[in-house]
Each structure stands twice: as C-alpha cells, then as structure tokens.
Amino acid sequence: MSTSPVKVAVTGAAGQIGYSLLFRLASGSLLGPDTPIQLRLLEITPALKALEGVVMELDDCAFPTLDSVEIGDDPNHIFDGANLALLVGARPRTKGMERGDLLEANGAIFTAQGKALNEVAADDIRIGVTGNPANTNALIAMKNAPNIPADRFTALTRLDHNRAISQLAAKTGAKVSDISKMTIWGNHSATQYPDIFHAEIAGRNAAEVVGDQAWIENDFIPTVAKRGAAIIEARGASSAASAASATIDAARDWLQGSAEGDWVSMAVASDGSYGVPEGLISSFPVTTKNGDWEIVQGLEIDEFSRARIDASVAELAEERDAVSQLGLI
Ligand SMILES: NC(=O)C1=CN([C@@H]2O[C@H](COP(=O)(O)OP(=O)(O)OC[C@H]3O[C@@H](n4cnc5c(N)ncnc54)[C@H](O)[C@@H]3O)[C@@H](O)[C@H]2O)C=CC1
Numbered sequence: 001m002s003t004s005p006v007k008v009a010v011t012g013a014a015g016q017i018g019y020s021l022l023f024r025l026a027s028g029s030l031l032g033p034d035t036p037i038q039l040r041l042l043e044i045t046p047a048l049k050a051l052e053g054v055v056m057e058l059d060d061c062a063f064p065t066l067d068s069v070e071i072g073d074d075p076n077h078i079f080d081g082a083n084l085a086l087l088v089g090a091r092p093r094t095k096g097m098e099r100g101d102l103l104e105a106n107g108a109i110f111t112a113q114g115k116a117l118n119e120v121a122a123d124d125i126r127i128g129v130t131g132n133p134a135n136t137n138a139l140i141a142m143k144n145a146p147n148i149p150a151d152r153f154t155a156l157t158r159l160d161h162n163r164a165i166s167q168l169a170a171k172t173g174a175k176v177s178d179i180s181k182m183t184i185w186g187n188h189s190a191t192q193y194p195d196i197f198h199a200e201i202a203g204r205n206a207a208e209v210v211g212d213q214a215w216i217e218n219d220f221i222p223t224v225a226k227r228g229a230a231i232i233e234a235r236g237a238s239s240a241a242s243a244a245s246a247t248i249d250a251a252r253d254w255l256q257g258s259a260e261g262d263w264v265s266m267a268v269a270s271d272g273s274y275g276v277p278e279g280l281i282s283s284f285p286v287t288t289k290n291g292d293w294e295i296v297q298g299l300e301i302d303e304f305s306r307a308r309i310d311a312s313v314a315e316l317a318e319e320r321d322a323v324s325q326l327g328l329i
C-alpha cells in the first residue's frame with residue numbers, strides 16, 4: 001500500500017445505513033485496495049455506545065485498508081482535516097411521510113454541520129449528502145459553509161439512478177452493464193424524473209428499445225420515484241444497504257471519474273442549465289473526473305420531459321423557500 005491515507009467522515013454512523021456503509025468503506029470499496037482509509041465517525045451522544053460496538057466489529061474484520069477509526073459527537077473535531085464527508089445522519093421517514101416532511105427535523109443538523117465543515121475540513125473536501133431531504137439538506141450545508149466552493153456539495157440521487165437501471169434491465173432483459181446514460185432529474189423525492197429518452201441499451205436508444213410509452217409513464221417512472229416508499233412498506237424501515245451502496249458508487253465516481261462514454265446522476269448546484277434556477281441543488285446528468293463534475297450539456301428536452309423536470313424543480317424551489325423561512329439558509 002503506497003498512497004497516503006484519505007480521511008473520510010461519516011455522520012449517523014450508528015444508524016442503519018452506517019451499518020452497511022462503514023464496512024464497505026473500510027474494506028476498500030471506495031478507494032480501492034491500495035489506499036488506506038481513516039474513518040471519522042460522528043453520532044449524537046446517546047448513540048456513541050452503539051457506535052463503539054460497530055467499531056469493535058470493524059476491528060474484528062481486520063481490514064488491511066482500514067488505517068484508523070475515530071468516533072465522537074463534536075462535528076468540529078470529527079470533520080477536522082476530512083477530505084470527504086458523507087452526511088448520512090438524519091431522521092428517516094416512516095410510513096405515510098414524504099421526505100419533505102423531514103425538512104424542519106433534519107434541517108438544523110445540516111446548518112451545524114455546514115458550519116463545522118467550513119471551519120475545519122481539508123481544503124480538498126468533497127461533501128455528499130444522503131440524509132433526507134437530501135437535496136435541500138445539501139443546500140443548507142452549502143449555504144452555511146461560505147468558504148467551501150459550492151461545487152463541493154452534492155446530494156444523492158444515485159440510488160434512484162441505480163433503481164432506474166435495474167427496472168429498465170428487468171423490462172428489456174438487458175444486462176445492467178449494457179445500460180448507459182440513465183438520468184435522474186430534479187429532487188430525490190416522488191417528483192423526481194427518471195429519464196430513459198437519452199439512455200442507451202447496448203448503444204441503442206432505450207425508449208425505442210422499450211417501445212411502450214404507457215409503460216414509461218404508468219409503470220417505470222412511478223416505480224422508480226416511489227421505490228423508497230415501497231421499501232418502507234415491505235421492510236418496515238427505509239432502504240439501507242442499497243442506500244449505502246449508492247453512497248459509495250456516487251463518491252467513488254466523483255473522486256475517480258465516471259466511465260468513458262457514460263454519465264451518472266448527481267444532485268449538484270445548478271448553474272442554470274436546462275432552465276433549473278441557479279443555486280438549487282438539483283439532479284442532473286453529470287460526468288466526473290478527479291473530484292470535479294460537469295453537467296452534460298446539449299440534451300434535447302421534449303415537452304414530456306420538460307413538464308416533469310419543471311415539476312420537480314418547482315418542489316425544490318418550495319423547499320428552499322421553506323428552509324429560508326425557517327432561517328436555516
Ligand atoms: N438519498 C437517499 O437515496 C437515501 C436517503 N436516506 C436517508 O438517510 C438518512 C439516514 O437513514 P438511516 O441510516 O436509515 O437512519 P437511522 O435512523 O438508522 O440512522 C440515522 C443516524 O443518524 C444519527 N444522527 C441524528 N442526528 C445526528 C447528528 N446531528 N449528527 C450525527 N448523527 C446524527 C442518529 O443517531 C442515527 O444513528 C435518513 O434521512 C434517510 O431518509 C435513506 C435511504 C436513501
């Protein structure tokens with residue numbers, strides 16, 4: 001192992017997602033087998049004892065890539081020198097709630113954490129927000145960290161992206177590895193727009209391969225958009241292992257680059273592309289390289305897609321206004 005260690009902070013580390021995420025991080029799924037990882041784990045004080053138990057299990061795995069683990073309840077200490085912060089810690093929704101119902105409960109967490117990151121994170125910090133409502137939590141953290149460039153904040157729509165690929169593969173009989181250029185637009189919520197009009201299956205246009213507009217409208221889009229609720233209904237708890245996996249996919253591609261000829265979905269601060277108001281954290285098709293991202297330009301947006309993107313973006317603007325009224329940004 002030759003490279004120097006990377007400091008990765010994870011919040012909500014004693015939670016459901018944490019229980020899957022930490023072991024994947026420690027075993028090299030994010031940085032590969034040659035880069036040691038230093039885990040910095042943040043929890044609220046009452047959860048620290050449970051977190052100690054998780055750290056005992058991490059020790060017991062004897063992962064060669066795990067350089068060190070530090071736990072605590074003070075973001076200013078845990079984020080100190082962090083190169084990557086995965087902000088997972090937040091209350092999950094339960095049956096019957098929409099993710100936006102969590103705005104007030106979770107918003108305060110991201111104000112404090114944005115401020116702490118602003119103070120103590122490393123200069124190359126990258127921040128991925130998984131905790132819901134992810135887009136607006138990322139906006140809150142970004143607005144509370146004025147010294148960190150806005151393009152260092154992203155929110156997770158990779159789980160939606162992966163769900164969309166999986167649904168499309170099941171419908172067409174294609175392998176997931178044959179599907180490229182999937183896009184999730186907008187909010188990580190029921191208004192999101194999974195778009196297969198630019199996606200490809202083994203190089204052919206996915207919507208043409210499907211050839212079934214009714215399936216796209218009445219089956220594919222709602223299934224992907226409401227998958228989180230379906231999992232809560234079935235499992236009695238929100239998705240965890242798949243969310244951890246997507247959190248790693250997103251961070252890995254951000255740091256190491258998206259595949260040649262493909263793109264990924266990430267919620268990033270809009271620069272006004274595709275008519276999304278500047279500054280909203282909205283999901284776009286992006287290419288990534290060495291910790292930078294770029295919104296894919298020039299995609300043709302027809303009326304069907306336009307209406308769905310606009311609806312999701314309108315919801316993001318409402319969420320922004322709500323947290324602004326709460327004094328969080
Ligand atoms: N963006 C996405 O695709 C997905 C997002 N989520 C969201 O991720 C979040 C976490 O989900 P789970 O792990 O299932 O929840 P969980 O309730 O099992 O764990 C959350 C953890 O966060 C901790 N926490 C609360 N406030 C904190 C703070 N200020 N600092 C540090 N830690 C804090 C809690 O003590 C708890 O251990 C939820 O908001 C959930 O809705 C879940 C699935 C997918």
Ligand SMILES: O=C([O-])CC(=O)C(=O)O
Pocket residue numbers: 092093099132159227228229231238239243
């Ligand atoms: O639906 C939820 O509340 C959890 C989540 O974000 C998802 O599974 O996509």
